Amino acid sequence: MASDLVKGIQFIQWDKLSEMSQAFVKEEEGQWLHDIDPTLHALIVYLTRENNGVRVYERKQTFDREKGKEVYEMSNGLSYTKDEEGRWTIVW
Secondary structure, X not given: OHHHHHHHHHHHHHHHHHHHHHHHHHHHOOOOHHHOOOOHHHHHHHHHHXXXXXXXXXXXXXXXXXXXXXXXXXXXXXXXXXXXXXXXXXXX
């Protein structure tokens, strides 16, 4: 009888975990980096949302002469630029 109770509790916990993971997946499917508007403000809003609401800001802006593009170093430790089609991308 006690083992049936434990199995029931495990099932309930698994069911709740499944609901939470589905919600998490749905939230992440909302928008990708390359889908946002090609403005610095849109990048900051997107990165802040991806950072659980903790504000991400521009640390430094430089120009990559080799690629001929502006590069934005952000407070999340990554740098971003726009590709040939004007979409945001991470500088690796």
